[in-house]
Amino acid sequence: MLIHCPFCGARPSEEFAVLGDAGPKRPEAPGDDTGSDPEAWYDYVYLRDNPRGVHREFWQHVGGCRAWLVVERDTATHEVRSVELARKATAGREAS
Amino acid sequence: MRYGWHSIVRQALGGLSAVAPAWRNPEPKPAYDAVIVGGGGHGLATAYYLAKEHGLANVAVLEKGYLGSGNIGRNTTIVRSNYLLDGNVQFYEKSMQLWEGLEQDFNFNAMVSQRGVLNLYHSDAQRDAYARRGTAMRLHGIDAELLNRDQVRALVPFLDFHNARFPIHGGLLQRRGGTVRHDAVAWGYARGADSRGVDIIQNCEITGISIEQGRVTGVETSRGRIACGKLGLATAGNSSRTAAMAGLKLPIESHVLQAFVSEAIKPYIDQVVTYGAGHFYVSQSDKGGLVFGGDIDGYNSYAQRGNLPIVEHVVEAGVAMMPGVSRLRLLRSWGGIMDMSMDGSPIIDKTAVEGLYLNCGWCYGGFKATPASGWCFAHTIARDEPHALNAKFRLDRFRSGRVIDERGGGARPNVH
Amino acid sequence: MSGYRLDSGGRIDRSRRLDFTFDGEAFGGHPGDTLASALTANGVRLLGRSFKYHRPRGLLTDGPAEPNALVELRGGARLEPNSRATTVELYDGLEAWSQNAWPSRNFDVGAVNQLLSPFLPAGFYYKTFMWPAAFWERVYEPLIRRAAGLGRGTHAPDPDSYEKGNLHCDLLVVGAGPSGLIAALAAARAGLRVILADDQPEPGGQLLSRATPLGEEGPLTWRDRVLAELETAPNVRLLSRTTVFGWYDGNLFGALERVADHLPVPPEHLPRLIYWRIQAKRALLCAGAEERPLVFGGNDRPGVLLASAGQTLVNRYGVAPGRKVAVFTNGDSGYQVARDLQAAGVPLACVIDARAEGPADHGLDCRVRQQTVVADAKGGRSLKAIEIVDRGQGRRIPLECDTLLMSGGWNPILHLTCHRGTKPVWDEEIAAFLPADVGTGLRVAGAAAGHMTTAACFQSALAAVTEICEDLGRKAPEVALPACPEEPCAVAPLWWVKEAKGKAFVDFQNDVTTKDIPLAVAEGYSSVELMKRYTTLGMATDQGKLSNVNGLAILAEVTGRPIPQVGTTTYRPAYTPVPLGALAGPHVGAEYRPVRRSPLHRWMLRQGAEMIEAGAWMRPSHYPRGEEDWFAAMCREVRGVRSRVGLCDVSTLGKIDIQGADAAEFLNRVYCNGWKTLPVGKARYGLMLREDGFVMDDGTTSRLGEQHYLMTTTTANAGPVMAHLEFCLQSLWPDLDVQVASVTDQWGQVALAGPQARKVLQRILDDLDVSNDAFPFLAAAETTVLGGLPARLFRISFSGELAYEIAVPADYSEELADALLRYGADFGILPYGGEALSTLRIEKGHPAGGELDGRTTAQDLGLGKMLSGKKDYIGRAMSRREAFEAPDRPVLVGLKPLSRGAKLRAGAHLLTPGETPAVESDQGFVASVAYSPILESWIGLAFLKRGRERLGEEITIYDPLREGLYRGQICDPVFVDPDHERLHA
Structure with a gap:
């Protein structure tokens, strides 16, 4: 899998660590x-x-810039749809 | 027809006309007392024990693909009960005991091979952790031995004892652990359930769960509506999706776990061995292939296939542990979808919906759990209350904090 | 009566002879041969035995799909079982052995299974061997295991080395046959960075196996011209002997380059294999097609082989497959093979075409029979004759021949397109599966896409490159196509010759016959996946490359379903099996995982430290003097610290620099205790929870400035804590003005502990006053030592002694440590290792790894009072749950054996005294133990139910795995200096 880190560009997924569902607030x-x-x-x-x-x-991106990202990905195909910085993606969210 | 050499001889003399199908291929009836969703190991075992132990025969198992098409046929076939924590130990030991009599019970040779499971340790801290685990096992009446390096060497002389990055200091051995021919488990349970009147309906996918006034009334399927009084979900890998049909959100993520087999070779390794310096486990199938695996890939997936980083990770551990396998060849790799729960332990429970029961969250442990899972789930469904053996596998443990966290990883599915 | 070397032709060097042995018998071959071609040239036909029935088997194919001609290659530590003789390049001194035969391949006792075969139908083992139950492990399974398997593996470590590498390209072309060559040429001219990977020793693919010209020239003249251009193009990389084995997410391809498998041993400094990860913007699969066997009686007899294999033997290796050759085909391609044999002077017996009509102008001198099939092949270890059935007349006719070439149609080699979950699509016209559209990342051209003439292959390859150029914003170049010959390629499906009397094999290696499939269906295993699993069809080393399509076509016929409805089983990586050594690469043995070393690593070695693995790190266990064992050294080191002063490397602790206006607020949120009141120049012990309320980590954090803190973590959790802090800052509280940076590797740190610590310290400090009043317990300062060396000083203590931790820039660590040893010499200073450190902290009841196992709570550790009620923090809500407050949770206590000399061991359980060991009497467990030379007793930290109420009580310590059952006494976990006076001295 390739993940387009906003800072580092397209990097292989093994440079990253995944935490899971970015939904819960x-x-x-x-x-x-x-x-x-x-x-x-x-x-x-x-x-x-x-x-x-x-x-x-x-x-x-633990093996790179250390940025936390929100990655939109298809779990059926592993296709990565979009990547944004968590800092931006989570700013201003209402509590769920 | 009862299986044995007599049935083989009859078949040899009588040809195809003397062959009895292992199970029927029935059309779904409009209604059943109980419907089990998922024709994998757990679902088929549940139906088998519902019929055998609880006299419930008006039961259907609905399978969206072919029977045994899920993880029962995709795992590394290891069975063991070498767990640490209360809840897991007694449950997996029940499973071990059921494995021990299973073939004679359902008259199908699943090749239950109690060849021993050896967990290697590489430090004093790991040794002590295994001592704690082994003592927990002994307190439950389970066999466990702590071996030093020489004792391990006597069993498996070709491991890399000294030269490795993490020298092998010894191991925890459960001699009663071993392997089972995975597909045969599904087939044996299917045949046993079918012969007791259970309808196994393949190519039947559920699309909805009907709930009226807080109780289950039936399921919508690709082959029409089927009414039922009780509904058991045994759809590990897809538990979140089937539970969502009843409006439930689960403490589960679906992850891909890869497994690997080498080309077949003559007898090479006699035990199941797990590495303590990396997540790696290996045994040799009776057909000759080395069957091995390691960690999940780590990201949510429904794709039944993984990627190269974990392939390398697993194989590196394998060659580090047993340098001789370097020139053997990886024949095939595949993936199964695991229900990774938030504490690494399973869920067998009732739900807030009357008549709806959950069997999910099996993480790495689903195959070895198959008999006890079916046995406990059948009990839970038939009696509408958990058996003592699955009383700790309840959903509300996450609310109360009584989690069963063997790895101490916390509420993060991909570290269990 | 079998194969022999032709006088001319082929791409072998007849001027050089290579010697080799097979089953100990000496033979000769030539450079350019494979083991298979050389054996065939020597008239060797029986190569091994099959899996189940031990049938005699010979060569079937000319490539990696070979199911029969598997050998044990090399020997000793380089032994390679199951090597395909068809892909083993001959080298001088090659040694190979046949497999699965005893006592020999010519006389194999296992062949008795053929007589028993009526009693060994598919799946017989599921119905038998169940009684008595105990016989499975003792009798049946060992017999079955010995009978199963193919070659033998070695247990010896591999003497060869392996590499991994990464490659990047615009276009990866898989296969260097006509399609791949022209695609690479076009892409190269378009300026794309191209990788052309091919599994053969030289590019050419099908061109290597054929005799017919391409345009006005020989088939390889065109290839040579293309190669000349590719080899000089700076943007093209040719990878020969390289198999692309898998397609993965992100358009990543796994490939295996056989650098030295064609040599006796790898040359010095070269790896045997390289495993490449190829990241390709686009890829084009030009892998060609695989010929299908025909299914008739005795189709496995040595001497029955694929027509394409016969063609390759003649044209590429200059070997006649036999002296009287019949060809059995259901399509036009069998005729070309016959013509090639005829041209090479190989005697032909007959061409047998199952179709009513074949090509009118076939150009063959031998008899051509239409509407005729081979029903049975006769002979034992070598084909002697065949029986054919003229379907028009219904006659069964015997026919003498020593070789039968069969051509059952062609399967596109589309495996890679299926590796990411897509199923192929059935095509009636070529009676085979075609690759589905799998997106722009991987396109397919040539025979792999179902194009069965060279002209169509060329056109499809150029069309694909044109699309790829468009994708990548390039202009597709002009490429002239050579004139291609007419190539009739009609085929009519023939799945199963029902006139067969003998066993007709669908899967050769696993001995799955036409009888097994209807049996599986009758037993209920009628889905293609169940049929596969029950009969083992397609599960051999060739993974069904030859058998799957025939098998599912027969299944379709038996179940009365069309082939597309039956579907296929799943194509999985690896396309061809990959040696594990290649996937492990250099990361084995001592290089299995990287080693982290403290900046004091060499210094510690110079002090005589015994180093041990601690996770990724190497840590000093102890510093033995003379003949001391670890125990004696530990005792001496502990006594030295408690009575004088000791020095210990603590550089591996995680160090995180935290700065910003909101740093205090941040600490307040990530630690469960309060941080708002910590003044500059002070340190505080912090406890960090996970969000689920369990303890994550602990350590001290010091305030170095108004907006500047330094956090320390445990060694094991340095990484996870860092990631956690970053998550909190970036995802939970992006509004906080805080920056964090790991500085673990930037600072070397030593602990100086013991009653004389201050006196030693004073000698290295430049001007800081460290008197007890000026620099009390938990003081922290930035200062200088040794004449201007920047340092950080913390008065913190893990040992419970008067202690300091001193940090200096990592490169100056040794200077600091040496100075401390020098200045401390007259106080009797000594370095101490992890064993002593562990004893010191257990004597003080400080929790560490054994207690912080991810399952303990602050309450369990007796630290419940640290849980602040005045603020929000990570884990706060969940740490108040019912189970956390349950009175029966095991909590931290101290433990001593009742009899003074008895040893404690961690991992033992604690049982209610007097009760028989059972779950019901299980009260807790021992987490950490040490021998305290101060107390002259073993001591331990344990978790015990209601432990704090039970101080002074007796308990049973149960350690059955180490034969321990003895009594202990519960005590306070602080064993030494309970009032902590030494700490404050």
Whole structure:
């Protein structure tokens, strides 16, 4: 698989580490114990979108620039559709 | 027809007309008491034990392809019960015990070969971790031996004991572990279930799950609607997709695990051996090929094929462990789709939907689990409650934190 | 009565003789021969025995698909089982042996299986060998294993070396036959960077095997002209003896170059094989087509071979396959082979064409029979005669011949196009599968695309290159095509000669006959995949290259389904088997994984350290003096630290530089304890959780400036923690103004520990005051040592002693260590290794690898009070779950044996005293142990259910794998200096 790192260009997938589903958004948790919703945390930590088809995933260019990326990839064909910096892709997302 | 030399002789004398099919090829009935989705090892075993242990015969197994077309026919055929953690140890030992009597039970030679499983260790810390694991096994009444280097050498003299990057210090041996001819497991269960009245329906893909007022009423399939009172999903690899038909999201990712076989050679290695300095496991099939594997590729996949980095990774470990294999040739590589769960352990459970049962999350352990998985899942479906052996494999363990994390990798499927 | 060398012709050098042996018998051949052609030239026909029935077998093909002529090649540590005689290039001194025959290939006891064959139908072993159950491992399986397999493998380490390499190109052309050559030529002229890979020793493909001219010239004159241009083009790389074995994601191809397999041993400094990863923008598959065998009785007799193999023997190797040759064909291509044999003077018996009509003007002197099939081939170890059936008249006619060439049509070699999951498409006209459209990355041309004439092959190759040029923004060049001969290529399917009386083989090597397929269907194994698995058709070393299409066509007929509905089994890599050594490359033995070495590695060796593997690192275990073993050295080192001062390399700990306005906030979010109040010049112990609430790592972090922190991690988790921090910053909190950088390799670091540590330290410091008041426990500073060497100083302690860690730029590590040894000499300083370090930390109850196994919680470690309730941090929500607070969770305790001399071992379990060992009495386990020379006892850290309530209680220590069952006592995990006075001294 080739992944087009925004900084480094097309690089082989073995230079990258994959974390998985980029969908879940970390719940907003207040500083005390009262406000955190266990279901939201269960969902964030343990449940995963697992589609056969296009999937948005976190990958890190560990063997290169160390950037975390959001890679849109087809899990049925391994075709990489798009790559963007996680910094940009996750900015301004609403909590799920 | 019961199998044995007598059936072979009858066939030799009578020709094709004396041949009885191993299973029927029935049309689906409009309704069943229970429907199992997935005609792989786990689904077929479940149907077999539903009929045999629980007297439930009005059962159908729906398989989207041919029977045994999933991971039951794509694995490296290893069986063992050398687990560490409570929940896994007793479950996999149940499986081991079922393997031990399986062939006589279902009258099909699955070539259960208790040739021993040897896990190598390369450091004091690894040795101690295996001691802990072996002691857990002993406490469950399972055989386990901790071997030093000389004892390993006596068993498998041709490993690279000294020269390797990670010298071999010894190994954990479970003599009762071994290999089983994988396809034959599916066929044996299929034949056994069929003969007890179970309908095995191939080329029948489910497209929807009908739920009315919180309970399952049937499935939509490529061959029409089939009503059922109970529905068991045994679709590892595709669990997220089938569960989604019932509105469930699972703590599972689908990953590709590659497996490899060399050209067939005369007897070369007598045990199952796993490397401790890299993820690698190998045994020799009765046909002569070295069957081996290693890590999953690491990315979500439904493609049943992997890529070269893992091929190299696995083969490097293999040649580092057994330098003599260098001149043997890799004949074929393939991939299976694993349900990688968030703690590396499986799920056999009821769900919030009445009559809907889950069997999923098998990670690397699906093949060796086949008999116990079917046995426990059948119990869970028939009694509507988990058996003690799968009571720890419940879905709510992720909520409560009672995870069963053999590798200590945490909520990250691709490190288990 | 069989093959012989022709007086002329072929691409062999008759002026030189190469000596070789087969089964110990000496023969001669010539450069240019394969082992197969040389044996055939010597009249050797019986080459081995089949898998199941031990049938005598000879040569079948001229290439890598060969299922029969497999030999053990070379010997000793270079022994290579299952080598295809058809691809083994002859070299002087070659040694080969036949396989799967005992006592010899001429008289093989296993052949008795042929008599038993009615009782050995497909899958018989699934129905038998079940009683008594215990006999499987003891009796049946060993017998079956010995009978199965083919050649023998060696257990000796491989003396040869292997390489891996990466190549990049615009266009990879796979196959250097006519299509591949013209494609490479066109692409080269278009300016593309081209790789032309071909599995033969010289380019040419089919041109090497044929006699008919191309244009006005001999077939190789055109090739030579093209080659001359390609060889001088700077943008073309020719890879001969190179098989492209797999197609992978991202248009990556795996290829195997046989650098030295045609030589007795690889020349010095050359690898035997190179495994290439070829990253191609575009690829063009020009792999040609594989001829199919015909399925009739005795079609496996030595002397029955593919027509294409006969043609190659004559034209390429100058070998006549026999002295009286019949040709059996269902298409026009068999006639050309007959003409080539006739032209070479090989006596022809007859051409037998299953079709009602063949070509009118066939130009053959021998008899040509239409509408006739070969029903049975007769003979034992060599073909003697055939029985043909004239289907028009229904007569069975015996015919004498010693060789039968069969041509059953052609299968495009489309394997690579299927490696990424696409299935091929059935084509009625050529009665074969064609490659499906698999996108622009991999196109197919020539015979591999189903074009069966040279003219059509050329045109398809040029058309493909034109498309590729368009893709890549190039202009397709003009390429003149040579005039091609007329090549009739009609074929009529003939899957199965039902008039056969004898065994008719579909899969030769695995002995799958026409009887096995209907049997599998009758038993319910009627899908193509089940039939394959039940009969083993297509599962031999040729992976069904010859057998699959015949097999599924017969399956289609038996089940009454059309072929496209039956479908194919899956084509998987490798196209031809790849030696494991090539895939491992140089990464074996000591080079299996890279070694990480501390900047003090050589210094430690000079101090006499015993080094051991610790993950990727090499770490010092201990520094033996004289005849000391590790235990004595460890005890001495621990006593030295506790009583005087010691020096230990801690460079391998992860070091992460953290800077930015929000650095404190960031630390607050990634550690479970608070960081907002840490002043500049101070260090703090931090505990880091995973988001699932379990402990990830621990270490100290120091504040070096207002916006500058230095984090340390454990050695094992340095990488994961770094990636985790980067994830947090880039994905979770991109708004934080923080930068992180790993500086592990930039700094060498040593711990200086012991009551005399301050005195030694003072001697190397330039001007820093390290008195207890000025530089108390957990102080941190940037300073200079040894006259201006920048250094970082931390008063932290793993050993529980008065201790400092001193970091200097990595290149100055040895200077620092030497200075400490020198200045500490009169205080009795000594270096200490990992064993002593481990004992020191266990004496103090500090958790390390044995306790931080990814399954423990802060509460388990007795660090629950570190979990801040005042802020959000990674893992906070999940660390409060029900199971984390469960009272029966095993928690960290100390452990001592009741009898003072008893040894503890990590991994032992803790059981309720008095109960028989069983799951129910399992209370926990021993995580780490050490012998404490201070306490003169073994001590351990353990996890025990309700452990903190049980201090002072007795417990049973159960270690059955090492024959240990003894009693211990639970205690506080801090064994030495429980009030931590030494730390603050």
